[in-house]
Amino acid sequence: xxxxxxxxxxxxxxxxxxxxxxxxxxxxxxxxxxxxxxxxxxxxxxxxxxxxxxxxxxxxxxxxxxxxxxxxxxxxxxxxxxxxxxxxxxxxxxxxxxxxxxxxxxxxxxxxxxxxxxxxxxxxxxxxxxxxxxxxxxxxxxxxxxxxxxxxxxxxxxxxxxxxxxxxxxxxxxxxxxxxxxxxxxxxxxxxxxxxxxxxxxxxxxxxxxxxxxxxxxxxxxxxxxxxxxxxxxxxxxxxxxxxxxxxxxxxxxxxxxxxxxxxxxxxxxxxxxxxxxxxxxxxxxxxxxxxxxxxxxxxxxxxxxxxxxxxxxxxxxxxxxxxxxxxxxxxxxxxxxxxxxxxxxxxxxxxxxxxxxxxxxxxxxxxxxxxxxxxxxxxxxxxxxxxxxxxxxxxxxxxxxxxxxxxxxxxxxxxxxxxxxxxxxxxxxxxxxxxxxxxxxxxxxxxxxxxxxxxxxxxxx
Amino acid sequence: xxxxxxxxxxxxxxxxxxxxxxxxxxxxxxxxxxxxxxxxxxxxxxxxxxxxxxxxxxxxxxxxxxxxxxxxxxxxxxxxxxxxxxxxxxxxxxxxxxxxxxxxxxxxxxxxxxxxxxxxxxxxxxxxxxxxxxxxxxxxxxxxxxxxxxxxxxxxxxxxxxxxxxxxxxxxxxxxxxxxxxxxxxxxxxxxxxxxxxxxxxxxxxxxxxxxxxxxxxxxxxxxxxxxxxxxxxxxxxxxxxxxxxxxxxxxxxxxxxxxxxxxxxxxxxxxxxxxxxxxxxxxxxxxxxxxxxxxxxxxxxxxxxxxxxxxxxxxxxxxxxxxxxxxxxxxxxxxxxxxxxxxxxxxxxxxxxxxxxxxxxxxxxxxxxxxxxxxxxxxxxxxxxxxxxxxxxxxxxxxxxxxxxxxxxxxxxxxxxxxxxxxxxxxxxxxxxxxxxxxxxxxxxxxxxxxxxxxxxxx
Numbered sequence: 015x016x017x018x019x020x021x022x023x024x025x026x027x028x029x030x031x032x033x034x035x036x037x038x039x040x041x042x043x044x045x046x047x048x049x050x051x052x053x054x055x056x057x058x059x060x061x062x063x064x065x066x067x068x069x070x071x072x073x074x075x076x077x078x079x080x081x082x083x084x085x086x087x088x089x090x091x092x093x094x095x096x097x098x099x100x101x102x103x104x105x106x107x108x109x110x111x112x113x114x115x116x117x118x119x120x121x122x123x124x125x126x127x128x129x130x131x132x133x134x135x136x137x138x139x140x141x142x143x144x145x146x147x148x149x150x151x152x153x154x155x156x157x158x159x160x161x162x163x164x165x166x167x168x169x170x171x172x173x174x175x176x177x178x179x180x181x182x183x184x185x186x187x188x189x190x191x192x193x194x195x196x197x198x199x200x201x202x203x204x205x206x207x208x209x210x211x212x213x214x215x216x217x218x219x220x221x222x223x224x225x226x227x228x229x230x231x232x233x234x235x236x237x238x239x240x241x242x243x244x245x246x247x248x249x250x251x252x253x254x255x256x257x258x259x260x261x262x263x264x265x266x267x268x269x270x271x272x273x274x275x276x277x278x279x280x281x282x283x284x285x286x287x288x289x290x291x292x293x294x295x296x297x298x299x300x301x302x303x304x305x306x307x308x309x310x311x312x313x314x315x316x317x318x319x320x321x322x323x324x325x326x327x328x329x330x331x332x333x334x335x336x337x338x339x340x341x342x343x344x345x346x347x348x349x350x351x352x353x354x355x356x357x358x359x360x361x362x363x364x365x366x367x368x369x370x371x372x373x374x375x376x377x378x379x380x381x382x383x384x385x386x387x388x389x390x391x392x393x394x395x396x397x398x399x400x401x402x403x404x405x406x407x408x409x410x411x412x413x414x415x416x417x418x419x420x421x422x423x424x425x426x427x428x429x430x431x432x433x434x435x436x437x438x439x440x441x442x443x444x445x446x447x448x449x450x451x452x453x454x455x456x457x458x459x460x461x462x463x464x465x466x467x468x469x470x471x472x473x474x475x476x
Numbered sequence: 477x478x479x480x481x482x483x484x485x486x487x488x489x490x491x492x493x494x495x496x497x498x499x500x501x502x503x504x505x506x507x508x509x510x511x512x513x514x515x516x517x518x519x520x521x522x523x524x525x526x527x528x529x530x531x532x533x534x535x536x537x538x539x540x541x542x543x544x545x546x547x548x549x550x551x552x553x554x555x556x557x558x559x560x561x562x563x564x565x566x567x568x569x570x571x572x573x574x575x576x577x578x579x580x581x582x583x584x585x586x587x588x589x590x591x592x593x594x595x596x597x598x599x600x601x602x603x604x605x606x607x608x609x610x611x612x613x614x615x616x617x618x619x620x621x622x623x624x625x626x627x628x629x630x631x632x633x634x635x636x637x638x639x640x641x642x643x644x645x646x647x648x649x650x651x652x653x654x655x656x657x658x659x660x661x662x663x664x665x666x667x668x669x670x671x672x673x674x675x676x677x678x679x680x681x682x683x684x685x686x687x688x689x690x691x692x693x694x695x696x697x698x699x700x701x702x703x704x705x706x707x708x709x710x711x712x713x714x715x716x717x718x719x720x721x722x723x724x725x726x727x728x729x730x731x732x733x734x735x736x737x738x739x740x741x742x743x744x745x746x747x748x749x750x751x752x753x754x755x756x757x758x759x760x761x762x763x764x765x766x767x768x769x770x771x772x773x774x775x776x777x778x779x780x781x782x783x784x785x786x787x788x789x790x791x792x793x794x795x796x797x798x799x800x801x802x803x804x805x806x807x808x809x810x811x812x813x814x815x816x817x818x819x820x821x822x823x824x825x826x827x828x829x830x831x832x833x834x835x836x837x838x839x840x841x842x843x844x845x846x847x848x849x850x851x852x853x854x855x856x857x858x859x860x861x862x863x864x865x866x867x868x869x870x871x872x873x874x875x876x877x878x879x880x881x882x883x884x885x886x887x888x889x890x891x892x893x894x895x896x897x898x899x900x901x902x903x904x905x906x907x908x909x910x911x912x913x914x915x916x917x918x919x920x921x922x923x924x925x926x927x928x929x930x931x932x933x934x935x936x
Contacts, residue, residue, distance in 0.1 A: 017721050017852070018836045021859045025829050028863060029822060031872045036818045040783030048768050049780040051796055132479035 045113045047104070055116035058129070061085065062115040062137035064097055064107055066146040067174075067361065072097050073108065073184075075137075087184040092153045095178040095206040096144055096359070099187040105204070110305040111140045111360050114372070119365040138363040138371050143172035151472045152177045155465040161431075161452040162208040162338040165469060168346035168437060168447045170376040171355030175469070178207040209308040212335040213451055216421030217272040217403075217458070218433045219330025221344070221391060222296065224269055225383075226289045227280050228390055237265040245275035250322035252278040252329065255420070255457065269394040270402030272418060274329045281328025286315045296382055297340055303356045303379050304339065311336040331422060341435045342449035344382065345416075348391045349437040349447050352383035395436060403459045404436065407467055412440030412474040416448075416466070418458030428454050434462035440474040478537055485530040486791045490819050492530075496523040496579065497823040500830040503572055517571045521559060524579050528552070531586040531792065538793045544589075547597070551585055554604055561611055562901070568908035569614070569901050576831050577882065577897050583824065584883035584890075587812050590792055591804050595885045602887045603894065610898035617902035624846040627678025630671040631695045637664040637671075638702035645706060652706040654888075663888035665703065665711045670892060670899070672699060672715060673722070673853030680726035681846040689727065693719075707753060710876035714860050716740055721856045722849055761874035774801045778869045781814035782821075789817030804885040806877050810869045824883075825866060832859040838904050851903050854896050 043049065060083070064073040072093050076086045085100045085108075087093065098106020108115070118125055118135035128135045145165075152163040152175045165175040182194060182203045194204055205211065228234040241260035244253045252274050254260065260273045268276035290313060294300070298313040312335040315327050326332035339357070347354040356379040363371045383391065395415035398404040407414040416436020423431055432455045437447040448466050455461040499520045503513050532548040555578045562574045581603055588596035641664050645652035654661045679692045696719040703712035720740070724733035747754045756771045764772035764779070777800040785795060797803050797811035804811075813821035835855030842848040861878055868875035879886050881893035 015725075015836065015840060017725065017856070018833070018840075021832060021836075021856075021863075022829070024863055025825065025832070025859075028867055028870070028872055029825055032818070032822060032825070032866075032870050035779075035782065035870060036787060040779075040786075043765075043776070043779040043783040046765065046768075046776070046780065048776065049784065050799070051780055051784040054784075054790070054794065054796065126483075129483050130480045 041113070045110070047109060047112075052113050052116060055113075058134060059116045059118050059137045060134045061100065062363075063139045064111070064115070065139060065141045066144045066149070067142060067172075068146050070146040072142070072144070073100070085184075090183050090185060091181040092149060092177075093144070094181040094184050095208065096142075096149070096173075096176040097184065099184045101188045102191050106206070106306065107140065107142060107359060111363070114138055114140055114360070114363045117363075117371075119369070119371045120367070136366045138365055140363050141361050142359050143167075143174060143361045144176070144359065145174045147472060147476065148175040148469060149177065151175075151469050152465070155468040156452065159452050159455060159461075160207070161450070161455075162206075162211055163451075163465065163469070164208045164338050164342040164449045166342050166346050166357055166447050167444050168350035169355065169444055171346070171357045171379075172361070172376070173357050173359045174446060176206075176208045176359075178205075178211070206306060207338065207451075209302070209304060209306040209337055209339045211337060211451070212309050212312070213338070213431055213433075213453075214332075214421040214423055215330040215334060215336045215341065216419030216430065216433050217274075217330055218341060218417050218419035218421075218435050219334060219336075220269060220272065220277055220328075220419075221395075221417055221435075222293060223277055223280060223284070223328045223330075224265065224394065225387055225391065226284050226292050227265070228387070229292065230284060230288065234265050234390075237268075239263055239268060239273070239276040239279060241268075241273050241275045243275065245278040245325070247278070247282060247325065248321035250320075250325060252325050266394050266397050269417075270397040270400070272398075272403050277329045278325035281324050282321060284324075284328070286317050286319060286324070290315055296344060298336075302337070302339055302343065304358075306339075306359075308339060309337050311340045330419060338449045338451050341433075342447055345435045345437055345447040345449060347382035348388060348395065349415075349439075349445050352381055352385065352388040354379040354382045399436075403457075404434070404463055406459065406463050407436070407438075407470070410438075410467075410470070410474075412438045412443075412470060414438040414466075414470060416463075418463060420457040423454075429456045430454075432456055432458040432461040434458050434466045436466060438470045438474065443474055446470075446473055481537055482534050482791045482794065485534045486789055486817065489527050489530050490788065490817055490823075492523045492527050493820055493823045496520050496527075496575075497826045497830075499523075500572060500576070500827060517575060520572075520575045521578075524555065524575065524582055525552070527579075528555070528582045528586065532589075534792045535586075535589055547589070547600070551582070551600060554600065554607065555582065558607055561607075565611070566614055566901070566905050568905045568912075570834065570904045573831070573834055573897065573901055573904065576827055576834075577894075579827060580831075580882035583812065584808075584885075586792075587808060587815070587883070588804060588885055590815065591798060591808075591811060592885070595804055598887065599885055599890060602890050606891045606894035609891075610894045613895060613898035614902035614905050617899065617906060623674060624678045624681060627675045630675035630678065634668045634671045634675065635695070635698055635702065637668050638699060638706070641665065642702050642706045653708045653711070660887075663886065665708060666886075666888040666892040667895075668699070669711070669714065669718075669857050670854070670896060672696075673718065673850055673857060676719060676722045676726075677846050677849035677853055680722065681849055684727045689723065689732070692723070704747070707751075708877075709747075709754065709757075710864055710878035713864065713876060714857055714878065717860045718853055718856045722853045725852055726845075726849055757874045757876070761871060764871065774807070775869075775871055775875060777801070778807050778810040779871060781810045782818065782870065785814035785817060787818040789813070789815050789820060791815060802877075805879050805889075806865060806875065806884070807869050808880055808884045809866050812883075825862075828859075828862045828866075832862070834904075835859070835900055838900060838907060841907055842903060843910070847903050847906065851900060854900060858893075858896060 061075045063071050065071055073087050075083050077083050098108040100108040115137050117138050119138055120136055125135050148165055156177055156179055160179050163177045166173050180201050180203045240262050243257040243259040244251055254274045260271050293313040298311045302308045314333050323332055343354055356377045358374055360374055362373040365371055395417055398417055399407045399414050403418040404416050414436055416434055419433030420430035432452045434450045437445055439445045450462040450465045452461045499516045503516050536544045558578055562569045588599055641655055645655055654663045700712050700715050720733055720736040760771040760775050764775045768776045781797055781800055792815050795814040797814050800807045800810055839848050839851035839855055842851055864876050864878045865880045867873040879889040
């Protein structure tokens with residue numbers, strides 16, 4: 015009878031879906047931070063270790079004299095934001111890999127025996143993509159300044175380093191929680207600036223303005239501008255850095271020298287709606303593809319905006335705000351033929367004996383730039399290093415490319431946030447991309463570029 | 477030590493249930509001797525008692541409540557009464573169906589005791605009362621053949637019942653489904669399901685002319701509309717599908733089935749556009765994690781439970797199934813999956829499938845068209861309800877808020893499911909006896925023929 019088979023088919027579908035859910039979909043739900051059931055595993059499993067790619071233990075569970083377990087972070091502040099903490103709501107890798115750390119895949123009979131005896135099993139270790147050496151370099155290079163550094167491998171999306179300052183000591187989060195979260199504590203120490211910090215992009219944003227310009231003007235190669243140190247429209251004036259006169263320049267020169275006057279003029283010629291559309295396609299106003307807590311970058315230029323707002327937007331001031339991770343991802347796409355690989359930080363999990371339990375593979379997020387755009391952007395970013403604001407990076411054993419920026423953020427005359435985004439290629443090494451922001455310091459070339467250089471040096475000289 | 481027992485019991489129960497499930501399909505093997513069949517059925521019966529014993533050992537161990545021991549023995553008595561009554565009073569009954577009934581009840585009792593003892597006690601009491609009633613059903617079935625002519629009465633009962641609920645019913649979770657009579661809350665739609673099946677079987681079993689079909693469809697439509705008005709969409713769907721299936725089998729016209737199905741699809745789209753609560757359900761189904769704080773909370777908790785439990789489960793009292801809202805009713809399957817394991821839950825689905833197949837098998841073999849349609853209708857009600865509830869909690873389809881028959885908490889649901897099983901059991905007995913009579917008739921006929929032949933041949 016047809017009816018019987020019809021129903022039977024639905025039943026079989028149901029069983030199939032249930033099996034499929036258990037085998038493939040359940041991880042997403044189990045790992046959800048809303049799933050408080052994970053905590054019941056803590057009673058049965060000793061939380062596993064978190065390790066760097068090169069074998070350093072970044073977090074482990076120890077027992078004190080009374081047999082009380084506690085979480086220990088051997089490198090304290092250095093990995094505070096990247097690794098996070100396992101108490102008080104959890105953050106970072108401790109949060110996103112919570113369930114992995116609380117699962118045990120030791121030899122099955124042993125596990126069963128422990129379960130039966132009511133003893134805890136050893137949880138799986140999480141091996142990250144973080145590189146100890148790069149993290150250390152970034153951490154030390156940023157020094158006592160606030161800001162963030164993100165280093166990513168463009169061909170895979172592996173996050174190699176992630177530093178955010180101010181930081182905290184994850185070993186003492188529990189004791190100091192009140193203090194850290196107190197309402198009058200406005201240094202927001204727990205905020206991971208690399209993924210959640212929203213900064214004005216400054217001249218780094220010229221990358222987007224350039225892209226929009228070449229989309230609207232196929233003859234961009236013939237662009238000419240005569241810079242007199244400032245640009246005025248409708249009574250609003252935009253100055254170049256220190257009122258420097260750049261003289262006759264092409265589009266590439268304007269980019270390399272980071273000429274504000276030239277970009278203000280470009281900005282006024284652009285179609286605001288199309289510009290907004292371009293930015294939306296480049297991860298503005300949307301969640302970034304990461305499991306870290308992250309903020310959405312903001313771009314909000316509308317039809318009918320005044321000349322002053324348009325010009326400011328074109329040079330990365332105005333209402334635009336970006337996260338360092340976002341800028342790093344855009345840089346990655348430039349360095350990887352326009353294709354963005356989804357960033358990830360957990361490489362694999364393994365059991366106590368080192369057998370891989372679950373391997374996370376690189377996954378493509380999507381195409382951000384077409385071939386020609388990628389070519390232009392990488393040429394221009396190379397020009398920045400060859401003769402522009404990033405000259406300090408030229409003449410190395412590796413070839414770097416990038417864009418500097420200094421973002422004004424206060425009216426009271428504090429120095430600007432300095433930015434650098436870029437990538438470097440060298441013999442026998444994967445290309446790496448970087449985004450650096452140093453808060454309230456000065457120009458990108460003076461503060462952010464040396465940090466990037468430091469990291470590139472360590473990476474390629476090793 | 478406690479842990480050792482909880483863990484061992486978990487694996488043993490899973491093993492026993494898997495064994496039981498294999499048995500339910502093994503009895504259908506073609507070349508199986510009656511003796512071997514009996515053996516399988518006996519072992520199944522033993523598996524039920526063992527699973528029940530293991531579960532209550534754990535429950536006692538964890539709660540340390542001596543009352544649990546008493547409660548356990550009450551349930552054992554209940555199972556024993558069911559088993560012996562069917563075997564001794566109704567020798568021709570299906571033992572597999574009796575086993576399934578006991579198994580489903582046992583699983584329900586276990587998980588309800590763990591979730592909410594008060595409700596579990598109520599459930600056992602209701603089950604005991606239902607057993608008394610349901611034991612009468614097979615006797616009645618033989619004597620009340622005339623109910624096939626009372627279909628207008630069933631239609632009237634159904635419509636009046638649903639109308640009263642729609643007007644006076646009290647709302648739970650946005651749907652008006654229950655009536656309070658003398659302090660007891662009743663869900664009339666649970667009983668009207670059965671009346672509705674009798675109505676459709678009655679009106680269509682002799683005559684499937686176009687006016688007849690129109691009349692039947694009109695009455696069915698009134699039922700469904702009243703349910704939609706009460707926002708009881710799950711029940712509305714069950715009535716709808718049941719009617720379509722019965723109409724199709726009665727008339728043999730695929731056109732009705734497909735036409736009805738398309739009309740139903742159109743109605744669903746309309747409902748989605750018209751009713752906010754339908755959109756909420758669909759949203760919670762399509763992207764539960766994005767609305768986890770509100771609409772998606774229940775389904776997310778359910779999926780957390782199922783996922784975290786994994787294949788082997790957390791063990792009784794080791795998970796947190798009570799985090800799922802309405803877990804004892806619509807979401808009981810998730811609780812079972814979380815604590816007893818995904819493997820256990822899969823076996824449970826297979827036992828439900830086995831029940832469904834038996835119902836439809838009986839429908840196919842009944843010669844009397846009224847009984848045939850009745851068995852088919854009840855089978856559809858049961859099968860579709862299982863699909864709606866389990867499909868809903870595992871997020872295969874939007875959740876519709878229906879119970880899992882014989883397992884979920886709920887007096888009306890439990891009572892009507894017991895009656896439903898008893899009716900099927902009665903039909904099965906009827907068929908077995910019919911078969912026996914047929915055989916007798918054939919045997920006597922051949923005997924006569926032989927005698928006649930003998931007489932005819934002797935003079936030669």
